[in-house]
Structure formats: structure tokens, C-alpha cells
Amino acid sequence: MDPARLPQPGSPDLVLGVIGCGVMGRGIAQIAVLAGASVRLVDAREGAATAARAELLTTFGKLVEKGKLTQEAADAAAGRLVPCASLGELAGAHIVVEAIIEELQAKKALFAELEGILGPDAILATNTSSLSVTSIAAGLTHPERVAGFHFFNPVPLMKIVEAIGGLLTPPAVVDYLLALGKQWGHTAVRAKDTPGFIVNHAGRGYGTEGMRLLAEGVATVPVLDNILRDTAGFRLGPCELFDLTGLDVSHPVMESIYHQYYEEPRFRPQGLTRQMLVAGTLGKKVGQGFYRYGADGKKEAIAEPQQATQMPQSVWISNERPELAEQVSTLAAAAGVQIESGVAPSDGALCIVTPLGEDCTTCCARERLDPRRTVAVEALFDAGKRRVVMTNPGTAPEYLAMACGLFGATGVPVSVIRDSAGLVSQRVVAHIVNIACEIAQQGIADPLDIDRAVTLGLGYPLGPLAWGDTLGAQTVLSILKNLEQLTGDARYRPSPWLQRRALLGLSLHHKEI
Known part of the structure; x- marks a missing residue:
């Protein structure tokens, strides 16, 4: 022809x-x-x-x-x-x-x-x-x-x-x-x-990682959705998105792409969506999914748990990652709380760590902090609409209340999550960027076309490769390496496309000759 x-x-x-x-x-x-x-x-x-x-x-x-x-x-x-x-x-x-x-x-x-x-x-x-x-x-x-x-x-x-x-x-x-x-x-x-072409392939990271966070008990449904909307800038949280498209549509696509790639860990679905599919709780179309919907189709709001609040006497902020510590210091200063400058915290100070792909426990143990007084805070993503506080298994209720009081002092809502390598937005966005890097590595599409297709087809705030450049390729690489090390899961192994460009200081859009 x-x-x-x-x-x-x-x-x-x-x-x-x-x-x-x-x-x-x-x-x-x-x-x-x-x-x-x-x-x-x-x-x-x-x-x-x-x-x-x-x-x-x-x-x-x-x-x-x-x-x-x-x-x-x-x-x-x-x-x-x-x-x-x-x-x-x-x-x-x-x-x-x-x-x-x-x-x-x-x-x-x-x-x-x-x-x-x-x-x-x-x-x-x-x-x-x-x-x-x-x-x-x-x-x-x-x-x-x-x-x-x-x-x-x-x-x-x-x-x-x-x-x-x-x-x-x-x-x-x-x-x-x-x-x-x-x-x-x-x-x-x-x-x-290739399975999923560009958009459905690139879109595997968002929903599957969101479901993994639910499966690990890191966050509840409304907390997960609120964090990803308000800090990372997604239009809908993953649970809201699944409810809108319907699990009778979404789950088979997840399974299909996972099996077509011969059980590639990056695309592994979670059992929860299969259970919901079997139960018929498909989402908005049937009135019940992750949320319930009224006869008018409106979602019934689920409020996050109300946290006790009080103000700490002083705050000590880890300086392991100075650029992230500075972000937290700005938030603490806005609440008018004394910020300690010593190498170690004083007795009674609220201790704050700023993980990058790690969990609160790992940071706390490495710096030999008192776990009762230690929480982690998301400092990589926008805190203008929501602050994210992460506990460790030993965090005492009164110190969690201090963290919530401190970061909610200016009226911005605070979401509390359980210990998780990479918090929520870090691990979800790094996973999305990594999958897009692998699409580029496999030559499935031109790097610029990957970003065009994803922003138009999925409505993400940035194309995944541009997002990786904005965060910094080295930052994304660090998150993934820490996730892989702490979880032992090949799901987080960094794409060669990402690793090489991070090491050479190149844009993720950069193509080889």
C-alpha cells in the first residue's frame, strides 16, 4: 500500500x-x-x-x-x-x-x-x-x-x-x-x-502506587487523595479517579498491562481493587466505590480524623538535607515557635526530620533522636495548601499534637500519615517519573511527546519528564534508590535513562546522538 x-x-x-x-x-x-x-x-x-x-x-x-x-x-x-x-x-x-x-x-x-x-x-x-x-x-x-x-x-x-x-x-x-x-x-x-502505548503506560504509576499506600496502611482514602491533590497538584486523588472511571474499566487495564509486561514489578496492581471489582463497588456509576455518592451523583465527603493540637516550646530541625530543613524552618517561624540551632535537640524539643525517599524511623535512628519526640514532614512538595506530618511507630501522642499545632497554626490543614518510605507525594511522583524515563529508554516515544501525551491525556500538572527536571533528576534518583533499599522491591529500581542523566547533570528530555 x-x-x-x-x-x-x-x-x-x-x-x-x-x-x-x-x-x-x-x-x-x-x-x-x-x-x-x-x-x-x-x-x-x-x-x-x-x-x-x-x-x-x-x-x-x-x-x-x-x-x-x-x-x-x-x-x-x-x-x-x-x-x-x-x-x-x-x-x-x-x-x-x-x-x-x-x-x-x-x-x-x-x-x-x-x-x-x-x-x-x-x-x-x-x-x-x-x-x-x-x-x-x-x-x-x-x-x-x-x-x-x-x-x-x-x-x-x-x-x-x-x-x-x-x-x-x-x-x-x-x-x-x-x-x-x-x-x-x-x-x-x-x-x-507496546502495552498501554504512551498514556496508559505512563498512567500506571499513579493509581498502583496510591493503592500500595492504602495497602500498607500509610493513609486513609481521603487523606491520600487530599495530599496528592493539595501538595503534588493532581486534579483528582487516585481514589477519586478510580471512582470516576470505574473499576470495571480501570482494574482490567492494570492487570492487562502488568501481565503483558510479564509481571514487571513497576506495574503491579494491588488486591484491593480486584476485591472491589468482585464486590461490584465500581465507583460513581453504581453509587459506591472508594466513596459513596448520592442520587444526584455528588460525592459524600469524608472528613479526615480530627487531631489534637498544642504548641511546642521549641523545635529542633534536622539539617541532614539543608534545602529541605530551610523549608520547614520557614513554616515553623511563621508559627512563632523557637527554632533550636544546636547540633542535638534539647530535652523536650519537638524533633523534625525531612526524609527524601526514606521513612521517619530510618532518619530518627541514624541521628539517634528520641522516637517519642520525632516526626517527619514533607518538605519537597508545596505546603501552601496542606502540610503532611508523618509519625514513626514510637511517636508519642503529645508530640504529634505539637506537630499538628505547629504546622496548622496559620490555618493550613494538616494531614497525618503513618511511617512510609518516601511519604506520599515523593514516592508517587518519583514512581511516575521513573516509568516515563523507562518509556523514553525503550524508545516507545520521543521524550517531548511523552510529556505532551501525559499532560493532555491524564491532566497531570506537569509532564513526568519535565516534573523530574523540576524536582531535579538527582533528587528523584535519590528517592528511588532509598525506596528500593528500604523496601527491597524491584518496583522502585531506577531506569537507566534517569540514572545516566542524573549523574551527568542532563535534562530528562535529553536524547543521545
């Missing part, structure tokens, strides 16, 4: 077939037809294609009312949107995008049937989110015409699409899809045919 013989993206002669008229299929049809393509809709369910067209025309009408589309453009798009009764009516289409059930054999059977209908240069594109493009193409007479064209829901709003070539797909096919996605108004990025 030769994509050069196809109409150029944006040409009024381009004919697109969309198979599957659910939410994804309708979204793809919408952006394509509004960008000037002629779109033919097909669905195995009788009347579904006609109903999809009617829904799209209603959408066009709303866009006209809001001033986002002219009536002339809406009418022209409606004229290019044609429901079809059978696959045979796709003959003459230049590209077909399937958005059917996420099941390998169903997609293979569909493409095998389309081979006998479409012309020799037509592209067969799959919107699969987790299946191998190579596997979908295997067994076809012309597997080279198959590529991935992965959009995200809702398609008109999620301005990102991944173009994926299988092992036999020539680069020119992927190039055509990249140009087409761009012409349709999306950021189009190239990815290798």
Missing part, C-alpha cells in the same frame, strides 16, 4: 469510515466531519448508526447556539455524515477507524472482513487502548495496512491521539495518521506498539 495515493488530510475528497457508534465512535466522527472529511457510520446494532447521526446533529446544534460553530458549517457537516446499514457501504473509504468492543478476536474478524471490501491503499485503524496492534493485524493478507489510532474519551475535548505502527506497519502509514490527527485539531504523537 502507498498512503501517498490517499487524499491528503484536509482534502474534501477524504472518506472516513467509523465502525462502532458508541461514545468513542461518535466522538471520532464528530471531529473528523467538522474538519472536512466525509464520514460513513456503521454499527452492528440495527438503527445505531442512524441514531448516532441524530445525536451528532443535536451536538452540532448546541455548538451553533454557543457560537462555537456557524450554522453553515453545521449544515455542511451534516451533509457529509452518512449512516450505513452494512460494512459493504464502506467500499471506497480511504481510512476506517474501528471503535468496537475491546476484544482481540472481534477486531481481527472485523479487519479480515474489511480486507475484502476496501481498496488496496485504504488504512485500517484501531482505536484500541490496550491490545497489540501487531496482534490485531496478524493473519491478515495485508497486515501492513493496520495501525493504531488511539483517541481518549471524550474525543472532542481530549486533544490528544496516539498513532501506533505494528511491527509490519510502514512509517508512512503512521505519518499519514499523525497528519490526519493534527488536521482534526488534536496533538498527535507517535508511539511504538
Whole structure:
């Protein structure tokens, strides 16, 4: 096949077939037809294609009312949107995008049937989110015409699409899809045919590490979500996110990617989400998940436990990490508490350590501090909206109350967690950065495309590689090494991409010649 013989993206002669008229299929049809393509809709369910067209025309009408589309453009798009009764009516289409059930054999059977209908240069594109493009193409007479064209829901709003070539797909096919996605108004990025491609691969770190923190008893559901929203800047906490997407969607993807990577520890799911899936507590769609939801769909708020508070007479802050100690000193000074400057704390002083990938216990033991009087504080991430205090197993209640009084003195909420290597935000963000580094190491995508795809597809406050640069590659490396040493878990082993750039002082976006 030769994509050069196809109409150029944006040409009024381009004919697109969309198979599957659910939410994804309708979204793809919408952006394509509004960008000037002629779109033919097909669905195995009788009347579904006609109903999809009617829904799209209603959408066009709303866009006209809001001033986002002219009536002339809406009418022209409606004229290019044609429901079809059978696959045979796709003959003459230049590209077909399937958005059917996420099941390998169903997609293979569909493409095998389309081979006998479409012309020799037509592209067969799959919107699969987790299946191998190579596997979908295997067994076809012309597997080279198959590529991935992965959009995200809702398609008109999620301005990102991944173009994926299988092992036999020539680069020119992927190039055509990249140009087409761009012409349709999306950021189009190239990815290798690997489990999860870019976005679903990079997204494995957030939810799985959040669930690991719950499994270890480090934090409760609302505490975990509050910390990651308020200190790291995520739009939703991991539990809120799972409730929104539904565990019937999220958990199978976690398991699929974990098994497709032959039980790679970085992607290991936790048993909790499997239990919830079996129990049917899927999230917002059923009214119960990590949270409960009212009939109006609103989440029932769960307050964090109320902590006792009192002010300490004085505070001693470990200077093992001066840059972090300075952050804590600023917070303590704002509360008007005396800050000790001695090498060792005085009797009765509240002792504060600032771990980087370590737990409170390790820092306390190394500096020979009294565990009763020692807590750890998150100093690497933003403390403007929330302060995080971490106890060790020996922390006395009265000293925890002093820490809560000190850091809550200016009215900022304080979250208390149990001892954890890397606290919460450090270990979650370092894990995310490390997975993105490994995506770059494996050549799955260009480093800049990794960040573009993740920020648009997942809504993270920064692309993971840019986030690593902001924190400092050496800092992220230190967190991961300490996590690996303290837990003995290969899950935290640093990617070579990260290690080499940290040691050489290079950006995580830096590519080798």
C-alpha cells in the first residue's frame, strides 16, 4: 500500500469510515466531519448508526447556539455524515477507524472482513487502548495496512491521539495518521506498539502506587487523595479517579498491562481493587466505590480524623538535607515557635526530620533522636495548601499534637500519615517519573511527546519528564534508590535513562546522538 495515493488530510475528497457508534465512535466522527472529511457510520446494532447521526446533529446544534460553530458549517457537516446499514457501504473509504468492543478476536474478524471490501491503499485503524496492534493485524493478507489510532474519551475535548505502527506497519502509514490527527485539531504523537502505548503506560504509576499506600496502611482514602491533590497538584486523588472511571474499566487495564509486561514489578496492581471489582463497588456509576455518592451523583465527603493540637516550646530541625530543613524552618517561624540551632535537640524539643525517599524511623535512628519526640514532614512538595506530618511507630501522642499545632497554626490543614518510605507525594511522583524515563529508554516515544501525551491525556500538572527536571533528576534518583533499599522491591529500581542523566547533570528530555 502507498498512503501517498490517499487524499491528503484536509482534502474534501477524504472518506472516513467509523465502525462502532458508541461514545468513542461518535466522538471520532464528530471531529473528523467538522474538519472536512466525509464520514460513513456503521454499527452492528440495527438503527445505531442512524441514531448516532441524530445525536451528532443535536451536538452540532448546541455548538451553533454557543457560537462555537456557524450554522453553515453545521449544515455542511451534516451533509457529509452518512449512516450505513452494512460494512459493504464502506467500499471506497480511504481510512476506517474501528471503535468496537475491546476484544482481540472481534477486531481481527472485523479487519479480515474489511480486507475484502476496501481498496488496496485504504488504512485500517484501531482505536484500541490496550491490545497489540501487531496482534490485531496478524493473519491478515495485508497486515501492513493496520495501525493504531488511539483517541481518549471524550474525543472532542481530549486533544490528544496516539498513532501506533505494528511491527509490519510502514512509517508512512503512521505519518499519514499523525497528519490526519493534527488536521482534526488534536496533538498527535507517535508511539511504538507496546502495552498501554504512551498514556496508559505512563498512567500506571499513579493509581498502583496510591493503592500500595492504602495497602500498607500509610493513609486513609481521603487523606491520600487530599495530599496528592493539595501538595503534588493532581486534579483528582487516585481514589477519586478510580471512582470516576470505574473499576470495571480501570482494574482490567492494570492487570492487562502488568501481565503483558510479564509481571514487571513497576506495574503491579494491588488486591484491593480486584476485591472491589468482585464486590461490584465500581465507583460513581453504581453509587459506591472508594466513596459513596448520592442520587444526584455528588460525592459524600469524608472528613479526615480530627487531631489534637498544642504548641511546642521549641523545635529542633534536622539539617541532614539543608534545602529541605530551610523549608520547614520557614513554616515553623511563621508559627512563632523557637527554632533550636544546636547540633542535638534539647530535652523536650519537638524533633523534625525531612526524609527524601526514606521513612521517619530510618532518619530518627541514624541521628539517634528520641522516637517519642520525632516526626517527619514533607518538605519537597508545596505546603501552601496542606502540610503532611508523618509519625514513626514510637511517636508519642503529645508530640504529634505539637506537630499538628505547629504546622496548622496559620490555618493550613494538616494531614497525618503513618511511617512510609518516601511519604506520599515523593514516592508517587518519583514512581511516575521513573516509568516515563523507562518509556523514553525503550524508545516507545520521543521524550517531548511523552510529556505532551501525559499532560493532555491524564491532566497531570506537569509532564513526568519535565516534573523530574523540576524536582531535579538527582533528587528523584535519590528517592528511588532509598525506596528500593528500604523496601527491597524491584518496583522502585531506577531506569537507566534517569540514572545516566542524573549523574551527568542532563535534562530528562535529553536524547543521545
